[in-house]
Amino acid sequence: MTEATEARPHHRHLEQARSQIIELLNRQSVEREWMARSTQAGGKPDVVAALITRQQQAALETRLSQFHPSDIAFVLESLPPEARQAAWRLVRPERRGAVLLEAANAVCAGLVQNMPLEEIISAVRPLASQDIADVLSELPEELRQQVLERLDRGDQAEVRSALSFPDGSVGAVMAMDFLSVREDTTLEAVHRLLRRQKQLPPHTSEIIVVDRAGALRGVLALERLLLQEPETLVHEVMTPNATYFYTDDPVKDAVASFEKYGLISAPVVSLHQQVVGRITVDTVLDEVRQRADSESLRQVGLSEDEDLFAPVLPSAKNRWPWLGLNLLTAFAASRVIGAFEEVIVQLVALAALMPIVASIGGNTGNQTVALVIRGLALNQLGPSQLRAMLRKEFAVASVNGLMWGGALGLATLLIYQQWALALVIAAAVLLNLWAAAAGGVFIPLTLQRFGRDPVMGSSVLLTALTDSMGFFIFLGLAAIFLV
Amino acid sequence: MTEATEARPHHRHLEQARSQIIELLNRQSVEREWMARSTQAGGKPDVVAALITRQQQAALETRLSQFHPSDIAFVLESLPPEARQAAWRLVRPERRGAVLLEAANAVCAGLVQNMPLEEIISAVRPLASQDIADVLSELPEELRQQVLERLDRGDQAEVRSALSFPDGSVGAVMAMDFLSVREDTTLEAVHRLLRRQKQLPPHTSEIIVVDRAGALRGVLALERLLLQEPETLVHEVMTPNATYFYTDDPVKDAVASFEKYGLISAPVVSLHQQVVGRITVDTVLDEVRQRADSESLRQVGLSEDEDLFAPVLPSAKNRWPWLGLNLLTAFAASRVIGAFEEVIVQLVALAALMPIVASIGGNTGNQTVALVIRGLALNQLGPSQLRAMLRKEFAVASVNGLMWGGALGLATLLIYQQWALALVIAAAVLLNLWAAAAGGVFIPLTLQRFGRDPVMGSSVLLTALTDSMGFFIFLGLAAIFLV
Numbered sequence: 001m002t003e004a005t006e007a008r009p010h011h012r013h014l015e016q017a018r019s020q021i022i023e024l025l026n027r028q029s030v031e032r033e034w035m036a037r038s039t040q041a042g043g044k045p046d047v048v049a050a051l052i053t054r055q056q057q058a059a060l061e062t063r064l065s066q067f068h069p070s071d072i073a074f075v076l077e078s079l080p081p082e083a084r085q086a087a088w089r090l091v092r093p094e095r096r097g098a099v100l101l102e103a104a105n106a107v108c109a110g111l112v113q114n115m116p117l118e119e120i121i122s123a124v125r126p127l128a129s130q131d132i133a134d135v136l137s138e139l140p141e142e143l144r145q146q147v148l149e150r151l152d153r154g155d156q157a158e159v160r161s162a163l164s165f166p167d168g169s170v171g172a173v174m175a176m177d178f179l180s181v182r183e184d185t186t187l188e189a190v191h192r193l194l195r196r197q198k199q200l201p202p203h204t205s206e207i208i209v210v211d212r213a214g215a216l217r218g219v220l221a222l223e224r225l226l227l228q229e230p231e232t233l234v235h236e237v238m239t240p241n242a243t244y245f246y247t248d249d250p251v252k253d254a255v256a257s258f259e260k261y262g263l264i265s266a267p268v269v270s271l272h273q274q275v276v277g278r279i280t281v282d283t284v285l286d287e288v289r290q291r292a293d294s295e296s297l298r299q300v301g302l303s304e305d306e307d308l309f310a311p312v313l314p315s316a317k318n319r320w321p322w323l324g325l326n327l328l329t330a331f332a333a334s335r336v337i338g339a340f341e342e343v344i345v346q347l348v349a350l351a352a353l354m355p356i357v358a359s360i361g362g363n364t365g366n367q368t369v370a371l372v373i374r375g376l377a378l379n380q381l382g383p384s385q386l387r388a389m390l391r392k393e394f395a396v397a398s399v400n401g402l403m404w405g406g407a408l409g410l411a412t413l414l415i416y417q418q419w420a421l422a423l424v425i426a427a428a429v430l431l432n433l434w435a436a437a438a439g440g441v442f443i444p445l446t447l448q449r450f451g452r453d454p455v456m457g458s459s460v461l462l463t464a465l466t467d468s469m470g471f472f473i474f475l476g477l478a479a480i481f482l483v
Numbered sequence: 484m485t486e487a488t489e490a491r492p493h494h495r496h497l498e499q500a501r502s503q504i505i506e507l508l509n510r511q512s513v514e515r516e517w518m519a520r521s522t523q524a525g526g527k528p529d530v531v532a533a534l535i536t537r538q539q540q541a542a543l544e545t546r547l548s549q550f551h552p553s554d555i556a557f558v559l560e561s562l563p564p565e566a567r568q569a570a571w572r573l574v575r576p577e578r579r580g581a582v583l584l585e586a587a588n589a590v591c592a593g594l595v596q597n598m599p600l601e602e603i604i605s606a607v608r609p610l611a612s613q614d615i616a617d618v619l620s621e622l623p624e625e626l627r628q629q630v631l632e633r634l635d636r637g638d639q640a641e642v643r644s645a646l647s648f649p650d651g652s653v654g655a656v657m658a659m660d661f662l663s664v665r666e667d668t669t670l671e672a673v674h675r676l677l678r679r680q681k682q683l684p685p686h687t688s689e690i691i692v693v694d695r696a697g698a699l700r701g702v703l704a705l706e707r708l709l710l711q712e713p714e715t716l717v718h719e720v721m722t723p724n725a726t727y728f729y730t731d732d733p734v735k736d737a738v739a740s741f742e743k744y745g746l747i748s749a750p751v752v753s754l755h756q757q758v759v760g761r762i763t764v765d766t767v768l769d770e771v772r773q774r775a776d777s778e779s780l781r782q783v784g785l786s787e788d789e790d791l792f793a794p795v796l797p798s799a800k801n802r803w804p805w806l807g808l809n810l811l812t813a814f815a816a817s818r819v820i821g822a823f824e825e826v827i828v829q830l831v832a833l834a835a836l837m838p839i840v841a842s843i844g845g846n847t848g849n850q851t852v853a854l855v856i857r858g859l860a861l862n863q864l865g866p867s868q869l870r871a872m873l874r875k876e877f878a879v880a881s882v883n884g885l886m887w888g889g890a891l892g893l894a895t896l897l898i899y900q901q902w903a904l905a906l907v908i909a910a911a912v913l914l915n916l917w918a919a920a921a922g923g924v925f926i927p928l929t930l931q932r933f934g935r936d937p938v939m940g941s942s943v944l945l946t947a948l949t950d951s952m953g954f955f956i957f958l959g960l961a962a963i964f965l966v
Binding site: 015019022023026068070071074077078080102191194195197198199200202203204205222223225226227258259260261262264281282284285286288289291292293295296297299300301302309310312313315316319320322323324326327330331333334335337338341344345348349351352353354355356358359360363364366367369370371373374377378379380382384385388389392395396399400403404407408411415455463467471 | 498505506509561674677678680683687688705706710741742744747764765768769774776778779780784785793795796798799803805806809810813816817818820824828831832835836838839841842843846849850852854856857860862863865867868871872875878883887890891894898938946950954
């Protein structure tokens with residue numbers, strides 16, 4: 001959640017200030033390292049240097065304290081681990097909770113795990129329950145329980161309830177602080193109720209209207225409260241058909257609705273239709289950004305937790321499943337070539353040309369995959385659309401196969417002066433593009449059908465197909481027609 | 484902009500309703516085609532069938548009219564072109580503007596270009612100026628001018644001004660309707676001013692505070708208006724350091740600020756500090772989504788305008804630059820192999836093994852590229868971070884090169900029973916992973932430095948590098964040590 005009272009100047013000045021402080025903190029950490037080394041090496045600790053460092057620290061602390069928690073989180077994320085820990089100690093204790101909330105998951109977990117239990121508790125205690133849950137969800141089970149036990153009883157119950165919703169559900173990201181009124185209240189009474197609060201919960205653009213049992217009846221926009229006569233009853237001016245969500249709805253459905261209808265906040269109800277919270281646009285924006293970020297990483301088999309400064313061995317391990325899979329498929333394609341070794345010995349030009357056939361198949365196929373994945377994400381691939389798409393992709397593959405196959409045949413003719421070889425490579429390109437079109441459509445669909453993430457597996461499977469098929473078609477045709 | 488009065492039930496019911504109507508419209512269009520054919524073929528037009536069709540049409544029209552404009556846009560996007568045109572005629576004229584606004588760019592342009600001028604004008608006239616500009620920006624220049632000339636004079640000026648801002652600037656997406664007050668007004672006076680409006684501009688969460696000259700002084704949250712005493716002066720309760728944007732700021736900077744600070748709306752000022760509009764969170768959400776959508780398409784060289792039903796020839800052309808570039812780089816790699824043909828003839832196993840070395844290099848390199856592109860997007864790659872990242876990527880490449888190179892060497896030994904060949908391939912993998920790490924870091928950085936889009940070109944350049952280097956290193960080592 002943001003703090004409305006923070007200074008938020010124009011972003012250009014801010015960017016400058018941020019870069020400056022990142023460079024300062026970096027330099028400091030290098031200097032400190034250098035001093036530590038010279039002390040170890042037997043040199044005397046330089047009292048003057050230490051004094052200067054202490055003054056610099058105080059100056060840095062003051063500058064950091066003028067930043068918005070989000071900007072402090074950004075600064076921390078931009079620092080290598082040792083400098084990050086040093087900078088973290090400069091953040092004032094009362095702001096640490098807000099900063100943790102804004103930091104990337106891996107960074108947040110790293111910072112918290114280096115803090116004494118007392119500090120963790122005093123950092124998270126001032127946060128709203130759903131925000132405490134957000135921070136705690138990054139911690140190892142044991143530490144999470146230790147922190148939980150030290151919270152106030154009311155917070156504890158709310159945090160436990162927030163933690164109980166599965167990842168990726170609306171319940172796990174909803175805010176639990178909301179204002180509700182009954183529909184037979186007058187606007188004047190609602191206004192009185194509001195004035196009794198010192199501040200409204202963040203992103204309150206509407207008040208939730210409930211019946212006696214706490215079930216959702218509609219929402220009352222703050223705007224109506226300002227524009228309508230005080231004696232009007234809530235149910236006369238509320239929006240009865242407000243978009244709402246169940247706690248177990250997937251967050252991505254909520255994201256789609258917020259985008260479509262331009263919502264600021266929406267009520268969340270339990271399976272018994274009781275209002276239990278609300279989901280706000282800032283949460284939605286975070287989700288969209290995180291999904292977009294992680295998508296390009298998932299395409300190459302990386303988890304989103306690997307940041308720029310992750311240690312070497314975990315980073316290497318992070319990439320193993322993907323590389324292992326890749327090695328396996330490349331090995332399979334290599335065995336296809338191995339089966340044609342006799343043909344290659346007789347016509348060694350085949351060895352030079354075969355990677356082209358495989359590569360162009362992989363590239364066109366991945367274009368089809370990207371279109372299909374977008375279609376799936378937008379929910380636009382029903383049975384009739386699928387047929388239309390398949391027809392179109394085959395037609396495009398035919399056009400491109402004839403054109404680029406022809407161009408490649410011509411180049412082959414110029415280099416190797418063999419008509420038959422030129423025709424074989426042109427035909428192989430066309431056939432491999434058809435295989436790529438079929439694979440490009442069906443691989444992501446099949447992965448999705450079996451509950452796998454098409455973003456993560458499609459490209460590697462498609463390349464396995466187009467490589468093996470490319471080698472097989474080209475060398476097979478060559479075996480039949482050329483030797 | 485959304486219409487707050489539309490029915491927005493729970494999204495699950497909506498999804499069902501949408502799928503039903505999409506299937507109905509699709510089936511209708513198939514039936515109509517069938518009827519047209521049987522009439523052409525000499526059969527009598529079946530009067531009963533025509534009557535039934537007309538009744539169905541009326542029923543469909545009624546159902547569509549209960550949908551939110553966004554959902555109608557979704558339905559239209561999910562239909563192939565002929566069915567889309569037929570469905571568009573069922574949308575009531577007074578709602579067409581709102582639907583156009585929500586439709587994807589290519590779909591919107593397609594629909595408008597098939598409409599008579601009169602219909603276009605009556606569709607867009609009820610929209611806000613920035614929304615008219617949004618629709619017009621998709622049209623060909625001539626048609627755009629024709630529509631512009633027929634608008635009311637005031638709208639015309641505002642629309643022209645909105646169209647004059649460059650694509651991707653805050654000015655091009657800002658809303659021009661905003662409420663402003665002076666800082667020496669009392670809250671009571673502000674409240675009176677609001678009541679004179681029947682409705683506030685959409686997503687008004689705060690009122691902009693200006694001085695006599697119209698320059699930005701701060702913002703007044705609606706919440707303050709509700710909670711504070713009526714006799715309070717605006718400047719006592721306004722937020723003076725509100726985040727604001729210049730008309731020529733890039734939209735992506737605004738997106739970053741909205742995300743970080745959880746904003747709902749922010750004032751936009753001209754270069755003379757005069758408030759000229761505001762940018763709202765729904766615009767920001769649309770931008771984030773569009774960028775995310777287009778990123779995965781740009782990675783494979785596609786423009787975002789290609790929808791599922793784009794015609795074949797334009798779709799094929801859309802893919803040409805990418806395929807041509809790919810063919811060129813594959814051809815270059817092929818020439819590297821060509822240079823080693825004599826070595827391959829002497830040891831044909833090289834032909835089967837060389838694609839593995841190239842492929843594993845491409846895969847690890849693309850993982851590095853994905854991390855660097857994310858670092859660039861988040862603005863986190865300053866000089867010191869770059870050094871840290873480079874060190875880390877080389878270390879990871881070394882670990883993975885030794886491990887997977889070793890595994891591949893072992894497999895080679897098992898199949899070909901040649902120690903020397905096994906050692907050569909293991910060394911080639913390690914060396915190519917180093918090349919991939921260097922390329923993965925520097926290719927996106929260099930593209931960005933020269934003002935190109937790293938998302939679009941990095942992967943194809945990296946693969947060109949790792950393919951050529953993979954073949955060169957492996958065959959070169961083989962030439963030295965094996966034959």
